[in-house]
Amino acid sequence: MSVNNNATHIKTRFAPSPTGYLHVGGARTALFNYLFAKKFGGTFLLRIEDTDPERSKPEYSEQILISMKWLGLDWDEGPYHQSERMHIYQQYTQKLLEEGKAYRCFCTTEELEQMREQQRQQGLPTRYDGRCSRLTQEEIEERLKKGMPFAVRLKVPQDRGIIAWDDMVKGHIEINSSELDDFILVRSDGTPTYNFAVVIDDHTMGVTHVLRGEDHIPNTPKQILIYEALDWETPEFGHVPMILGKDKTKLSKRHGAVGVEAYRDEGFLPEALFNFLALLGASYDPDREVYTKQELIELFDPKKIGLHPAVFDPDKLYYINREHMKMLPPEELVERIRPFAEAKGFQIEPYHLRLIPLLVERMHTLKDFVELADYIFTDDFTVDEKAQELLTKDLPLEGLAEQLDATAWDADHIEAVLRQYAQDKGIKPREYFPFIRAVISGKSVGPSLFHLMEAMPKDMVLRRLKKS
RNA sequence: GGCCCGGUGGUCAAGCGGUUAAGACACGGCCCUUUCAAGGCUGUAACACGGGUUCGAGUCCCGUCCGGGUCACCA
Numbered sequence: 244m245s246v247n248n249n250a251t252h253i254k255t256r257f258a259p260s261p262t263g264y265l266h267v268g269g270a271r272t273a274l275f276n277y278l279f280a281k282k283f284g285g286t287f288l289l290r291i292e293d294t295d296p297e298r299s300k301p302e303y304s305e306q307i308l309i310s311m312k313w314l315g316l317d318w319d320e321g322p323y324h325q326s327e328r329m330h331i332y333q334q335y336t337q338k339l340l341e342e343g344k345a346y347r348c349f350c351t352t353e354e355l356e357q358m359r360e361q362q363r364q365q366g367l368p369t370r371y372d373g374r375c376s377r378l379t380q381e382e383i384e385e386r387l388k389k390g391m392p393f394a395v396r397l398k399v400p401q402d403r404g405i406i407a408w409d410d411m412v413k414g415h416i417e418i419n420s421s422e423l424d425d426f427i428l429v430r431s432d433g434t435p436t437y438n439f440a441v442v443i444d445d446h447t448m449g450v451t452h453v454l455r456g457e458d459h460i461p462n463t464p465k466q467i468l469i470y471e472a473l474d475w476e477t478p479e480f481g482h483v484p485m486i487l488g489k490d491k492t493k494l495s496k497r498h499g500a501v502g503v504e505a506y507r508d509e510g511f512l513p514e515a516l517f518n519f520l521a522l523l524g525a526s527y528d529p530d531r532e533v534y535t536k537q538e539l540i541e542l543f544d545p546k547k548i549g550l551h552p553a554v555f556d557p558d559k560l561y562y563i564n565r566e567h568m569k570m571l572p573p574e575e576l577v578e579r580i581r582p583f584a585e586a587k588g589f590q591i592e593p594y595h596l597r598l599i600p601l602l603v604e605r606m607h608t609l610k611d612f613v614e615l616a617d618y619i620f621t622d623d624f625t626v627d628e629k630a631q632e633l634l635t636k637d638l639p640l641e642g643l644a645e646q647l648d649a650t651a652w653d654a655d656h657i658e659a660v661l662r663q664y665a666q667d668k669g670i671k672p673r674e675y676f677p678f679i680r681a682v683i684s685g686k687s688v689g690p691s692l693f694h695l696m697e698a699m700p701k702d703m704v705l706r707r708l709k710k711s
Numbered sequence: 712g713g714c715c716c717g718g719u720g721g722u723c724a725a726g727c728g729g730u731u732a733a734g735a736c737a738c739g740g741c742c743c744u745u746u747c748a749a750g751g752c753u754g755u756a757a758c759a760c761g762g763g764u765u766c767g768a769g770u771c772c773c774g775u776c777c778g779g780g781u782c783a784c785c786a
Contacts (some may be wrong), residue, residue, distance in 0.1 A: 260786050295785060352784075368713055369782075394784050413716070422714055422782095430784040437786045460715060461781045484717075485779070493779075522723075529725045532735055549724075551717045552779060559723065559736050569749095605748040615747095629746090661745095676745035688747035 253285025254451050257311075257318070258441070260292040261304035264502035267555070268456065268486045268494060270314060271520040275454045275483060277316050278521065278543035285451075288320035290444060294434055299326075310503040314513050315536060323448070325440050332435040335443055335473060336395055336428065344472040345428055347393040348375040349386050370424035371396070395429035399468060406464040411454065411481030411545040418464045426465055438462055442469040450478055454545065457482040481545045484524055484552040494555050506560075510583055510608030512571075515564040522563075524553035533566045561607045568606060573599040580612045587613050589620035597698035601690035618684040619699060622707070629687035630680075638678045639668050644708040652701050654693040661693070683707045 257273035259265065265273075280287035289311070293299040308322065339345035348371075350358075359369040376398055378386075386393070399420060407417035428439040435443070441462075445453065460482050470477045488498030495501060500509070506516050518534050526549070527534070527542040534542070568576060573596050581591045598619055599612075606612055618624035626634070643664055650656045665675040680692050683704050689695060696704050 258786090262786080292786060298785075348784090350784095355784085363712095366712080410716095416715075418715065427784050432784080434784085436784070441786090456780090457716060458780055459786095462786095464715095482716080487779080489722090491778070524723080526724055526734095529734060532723085549717095553724090554722055556722050556736070562736055565749095602748095604750095671745095673745060680746070686747090690746095690748085692745060 251451055252449075253280055253283040254288065254449050255280040255285065255454060256288045256290055256321075256445065256448070256450050257316070258290040258292050258444075259307055260295065260298070261300060261307060262295070262298040263303055264504060265307045265310035266494075266501050267503060267506075267516075267520065268501075270310070270316070270503050270516075271486065271523060272454060272456055272483060273311065273316050274314070274517065274520050275481075275543070275545070275548070276452075277318075278540055279452060279454060279545065280319075281540045282543050286319045287316075288448060288450070289318035289322040290448070291322050291324045292437070292440070293324055293326045294437070294440060296326075306504065310507075313507055314503060315517055320448075323444070325435075325444065328440075328444070329434065331447065332429070332440060332443055333433070336435070336439075339397070339428070339472055340395065342472075343398070345395050345397050346376045346378075346425075347383060347387075348396045348425075348427070349378075349391050349393045350375060368422075371426070373425050376425060392431040394427045394431045396425040397428050397465075397468060397472060399423050399425055403468070406467055408463065408467065408477070408480055411452070411479055412548045413457075413460075413482055413550060416460065416463075420464070420468070423464060423468070428469070438465050439469060442466050442473070442475075445478060446470070446473070446475050452479045452481065454481040454483060457484050481548075483545075483548050484550065486523060487552045487554045489554060491552075491554065498555070499557075510610035511560065511564050512567045512579065512609070515560070515567040518567065519560045519563045523555065524549045524551075533563060533570075565607060568603055568609070573603075576603065580609050583610050584613050584620065587617075587620075589613060589617075594698070594700055595619060598690075598695075601694055601698060605690075615689070616684075618686070619703075622703075624685045626681070626685035627687055630685050633678050633681040633687065636674075636678055638670060638675060640682070640708055644705040647708070648701075648705055652697060654691075654697045657696050658693040679708075 255276035257269075257276050259269055259273075277287050279285070289308075291304050291307075293304065304322075311318070336345070340347070350371075355371070358372060362369045375396070403420035405417050406420050406423075407415065410416050426438070427436050429435055444450075463480055463482075467477055486494045488494045490498075500506060503516070507513070514536060517536055518532075518539070521534070521539050521543075522532055525547050527539070527544070527547055571579070576599055577591055577596055584591050598616060602612055602615055605615060613620070643660075646660050646664060647657065650660050661676065661679065662672060665672050668675075676692050677687060680689060680695075681687060683696065683699070690698075
């Protein structure tokens with residue numbers, strides 16, 4: 244891969260099929276392509292592979308674009324839609340047919356199934372036997388005249404031998420062309436199959452580097468054959484390992500959330516998910532795991548991607564998210580929290596900014612701010628179990644609000660007043676402080692009490708102390 | 712089953728012929744402390760197995776086992 248990166252303009256692509264939301268696995272390969280293009284000042288293009296009308300839906304396509312934008316995977320070109328490029332595929336089909344590099348296959352589904360069944364019984368691999376390639380010109384004319392539907396198959400050269408490529412992540416990979424049969428390029432309804440469309444698109448769009456999931460390895464030799472038939476230069480290929488769930492099987496819904504938007508809704512920062520996904524199955528600097536997008540662009544190298552599948556570890560994601568929340572300026576973090584507060588019917592107020600430094604340490608997601616500190620939004624806050632217990636103690640409060648009111652509103656002075664008050668009443672601070680916390684916040688846990696009080700509006704605190 | 716890709720602690724991973732086999736997450740302990748976190752210190756824990764090659768193998772070769780992927784007129 245140390246190839247002509249400087250000589251040629253790098254162009255990568257992400258080509259999802261709109262059959263669902265953006266899967267984190269897909270997001271990761273999109274991300275790798277993005278990083279690669281950005282690193283070399285190249286172009287990252289987006290192409291929607293919607294040639295399957297059965298499963299493709301416009302709303303899915305829309306959702307994928309939204310998720311990509313949210314994640315920060317902005318594309319420079321596209322989105323192109325394969326469904327709008329049918330005329331281009333036809334052009335090349337014609338060319339291959341004329342040059343004898345592809346041929347019409349009139350076999351019916353039943354006929355093919357029968358053939359496979361026979362092969363299975365004989366313990367042979369199920370491959371197309373190429374019967375239609377042996378049709379004479381007359382036989383072909385005759386079937387055409389009868390209006391028989393046909394698919395178009397690539398004629399795999401008999402003497403092709405070993406098909407090999409130097410994979411950007413896996414290294415040298417090779418496969419014997421005898422493993423391949425004359426696969427279908429164009430369906431009998433005239434639409435191109437995946438492999439055919441991909442090759443034509445990648446070439447005509449000028450894609451130079453293809454980074455995709457390793458489930459595409461078996462497709463690569465087929466595509467190479469198509470490139471050769473069309474007399475085109477092949478791009479560089481790189482196959483990245485899959486993402487697995489906790490049980491080491493391919494990550495799917497069974498393992499929990501797999502859609503990117505689910506993570507957005509759960510309160511993860513896009514920069515955190517970006518970071519996490521970039522690091523899943525890869526390592527750029529052995530001593531770090533928290534990176535900004537810019538750093539990842541600079542450090543990215545397909546060679547740094549591991550060779551084996553990686554398990555998706557939510558714990559690590561939480562950790563990365565936490566780190567990124569800490570990195571954000573409080574003013575910015577508040578803005579990210581705002582939608583989650585509003586979803587609960589709360590409004591962000593200017594003073595909430597002061598709570599950020601106190602709470603960010605115990606937040607795992609943006610959602611947590613509201614969960615952890617509902618008491619700064621409303622007097623109708625929840626009271627946790629231990630706090631309820633504390634409140635039954637019925638410790639003295641009379642006069643406290645007045646004393647606090649008379650002092651400067653900062654942590655040191657508040658602490659001094661509280662300690663003095665407890666001492667006057669003969670109560671141990673260990674017993675009194677948790678009680679006060681329960682009174683003003685309904686919680687048995689939280690930030691340093693005095694700093695919390697300092698950050699809260701004075702009138703809010705005094706009001707609660709008086710009310711109890 | 713054929714073909715392809717893999718296999719370092721529970722997880723992510725450094726390593727690229729000679730190391731006490733890093734680091735991070737998670738987990739346990741200690742410190743700090745009004746609580747919970749955070750932070751600091753610290754602990755448990757790994758080269759799938761068997762043969763080679765070599766003075767020497769996690770690192771190279773072969774086999775076994777295990778895991779994953781793929782075998783469509785889906786993408």
